[in-house]
Amino acid sequence: MQTVFRVPVNIERPRALVLVHAAAELCAGGLVLLPTETVYGIGVAVKAFAGSDAATASMPPSHSGYGRIFSLKQRSLQQTVPWLVSGAQDLDVYGVNVDPRARALAQAFWPGALTIVVQASAAVPTFMQASDGTVALRASASPVIQGLINVSHSPLAVTSANTHGCPAPSSFDEVEPVILAGVDMAIDAGATPCHEASTIVSFETGEPVILREGALSSEQIMSCCARVCTPNTTTHAPRAAQIHAPASQSHASSTSVIGTTASPSISIDTSR
Template sequence: MAVEGACSLALDEEQLASAAKRLLAGDLALLPTETVYGVGVAVNAYLDSGGLPGSETGYGRIFTLKHRDTSQTVPWLVDGPDALDRYGASVPDAIRTLAAECWPGALTLVVPAAARVPHFMRAADGTVALRASASPVIQDLIRATGSPLAVTSANTHGYPAPASFAEVEPRILEGVDLAVDAGETACRDASTIVAVRDGAPVILRQGALPAETIARLLEN
């Protein structure tokens, strides 16, 4: 396991190139978002898998590492609002408004998945969860790989999500191929998750972005 960018808010060019290369090879990484630390992979490394990647792959190890059922999906970290049109389909206006106002930031938006989203990366209802993270590390890696990152919180399922590198469980750290240490995250709460159900926005998980802020943005 290589530890990149120790206690840094960004990677230098050599570190970035190395991390991007390993992600595109399918490696599993520990990564800092602005909310909590996550474990994840580059989506593009798995587009030609033809089905759910095996448990020995970086993507498959997300689930064994977290003790999480493979029927659950992993959110995608994307570059910005334009990603709604690349990876989403029939995206509701309310979702577009929230993305325009809150991305990059601590808001995950659930949308109908576009045809290019692999079936094993979709929820049972055919949706995919997208977020543009404000973490410089994440944004740099998305640009360097040319790929979304499928990332979920770096914790055993049911345990608190780590908001600093020091809080990452040793077994999680030992289970990844590379790790980026950016110290403490800017925001210690997980992202708020919003979807549209029956034509109305619904908060599926209350997190860092307050419900009042979401309501205000959608009223305007």
């Protein structure tokens, strides 16, 4: 690790210096340790690896920032890394055929602890998609994450900063030495304000399926979905939530916030 920026917890406006330096590292392809509202994560700027044509982009080498996500976490390359995006409008930038209920959820709960799985658009490199052609998107409430996305002009691919089998760190002091040694820059914001992961929802079956219940309850998700009229809707009464066990999840969680001064064949990182 080369640089650590220490920042105040729960800051509303991150210092420009931190954002500029961290965004520069991300845009150069570096791997950065990021404090989120839930746990600490490690992430990269998508544009550093998507190239000028996402459709032809290939899996980066293992020593790259993106490749080190998998080697540091001791994680299979078959697992996907969730994206943090700027807002609900990005559902149509990085997704296609977006279900109206997914839009309603984004409008209701973004920015916040909700990850929505959508069919990936041509803007998402194939190597960043799950085997069923989907990508997991979330808009974070973190002012630092929002700032980094704005300054870097790129979504961030972020997953929890822990090795396989170890708990996701909710403070900088809990980050494993091997993770710190493997990133190019770190932001230390002390303890995270929230310890609960995001809820993950997919509409790939045509109905809302909760792949993981986290900070948002299944009741909140289904109640919001029930208020949206779709071609398949016959009633506005809330339906019972479909909740898949972790073994059937196809996407990792994408939670993230800071301060600053699955397709069934794809296994999922359920650590955040």
